[in-house]
Amino acid sequence: MSQDLVIDVRNVTKHFGGIAAVEDCSLSVRRGSITGLIGPNGAGKSTLFNMVAGNIVPDSGQVIFDGADVTGMPPHDLFRRGMLRTFQIAHEFSHMTALENLMMVPGDQPGEHLGNVWFRPFSASQRERDVRAKALDVIDFLKLGHVRDELAGNLSGGQKKLLELGRTMMVDAKVVLLDEVAAGVNRTLLNDLAGNIERMNRELGYTFFVIEHDMDLIGRLCDPVIVMAQGSKIAEGPMAEIRSNPEIIEAYFGSPVEVA
Numbered sequence: 001m002s003q004d005l006v007i008d009v010r011n012v013t014k015h016f017g018g019i020a021a022v023e024d025c026s027l028s029v030r031r032g033s034i035t036g037l038i039g040p041n042g043a044g045k046s047t048l049f050n051m052v053a054g055n056i057v058p059d060s061g062q063v064i065f066d067g068a069d070v071t072g073m074p075p076h077d078l079f080r081r082g083m084l085r086t087f088q089i090a091h092e093f094s095h096m097t098a099l100e101n102l103m104m105v106p107g108d109q110p111g112e113h114l115g116n117v118w119f120r121p122f123s124a125s126q127r128e129r130d131v132r133a134k135a136l137d138v139i140d141f142l143k144l145g146h147v148r149d150e151l152a153g154n155l156s157g158g159q160k161k162l163l164e165l166g167r168t169m170m171v172d173a174k175v176v177l178l179d180e181v182a183a184g185v186n187r188t189l190l191n192d193l194a195g196n197i198e199r200m201n202r203e204l205g206y207t208f209f210v211i212e213h214d215m216d217l218i219g220r221l222c223d224p225v226i227v228m229a230q231g232s233k234i235a236e237g238p239m240a241e242i243r244s245n246p247e248i249i250e251a252y253f254g255s256p257v258e259v260a
């Protein structure tokens with residue numbers, strides 16, 4: 001059973017002064033799933049996410065990642081273990097091309113960095129050629145070929161997000177934490193982005209843990225959907241079930257409009 005869980009949050013609590021942001025909360029993310037996390041404002045979603053991603057240390061409880069206790073481990077160590085967080089900030093290096101941005105992603109060996117691969121084209125090692133080939137595969141998979149040599153700073157908002165998604169593919173992430181995918185992206189590009197997340201999940205087996213306010217996107221991508229309110233998990237299931245549960249709608253969303 002626990003073998004199937006890539007993330008297992010056990011009874012975590014985080015207080016800020018007198019505020020219980022997260023209170024004795026347990027939830028998990030099954031390997032191979034796209035798991036959504038929703039809930040009203042102030043429910044504790046970001047705090048929970050930050051504890052999983054290593055940005056906030058819980059007061060108590062445990063975060064288990066891929067079978068190991070990683071409670072309080074900083075983000076860069078989690079990155080090396082295969083947990084990647086994206087979309088919170090645009091991380092692209094604007095003065096490098098899309099392809100170079102992908103090649104900049106650190107390799108799977110601790111401390112390794114491929115920053116100057118393209119400055120030494122004639123002495124490129126096999127490893128460097130592999131990285132380039134992989135970056136080209138990722139560009140191909142995400143259909144970014146037409147902007148491959150474009151400076152990342154010139155890409156559209158949606159293309160930047162696609163590029164960031166591509167960076168997670170460079171390191172074969174075990175789980176990708178997605179923060180507010182929909183924020184600031186128009187419908188067409190969002191469709192594109194969602195399609196690529198689905199393909200990464202279905203065709204390449206990526207696991208995603210998604211925090212999102214856009215209920216349409218959550219409904220399209222996620223199963224299961226976890227609902228948090230007042231610092232704890234209050235429900236989990238397919239979006240159709242969550243949507244049709246009048247108690248959840250009534251008690252935590254105020255009116256049916258929010259999740260209709």
Ligand SMILES: Nc1ncnc2c1ncn2[C@@H]1O[C@H](COP(=O)(O)OP(=O)(O)OP(=O)(O)O)[C@@H](O)[C@H]1O
Nearest residue numbers: 016019020021039040041042043044045046047048
């Ligand atoms: N750094 C902090 N200092 C003090 N209080 C905080 C801090 N971070 C979060 N809180 C409080 O903890 C509670 C949960 O906040 P959190 O941001 O985790 O909720 P959320 O579900 O992500 O909300 P939203 O959907 O509005 O982003 C809120 O009452 C918030 O005001």
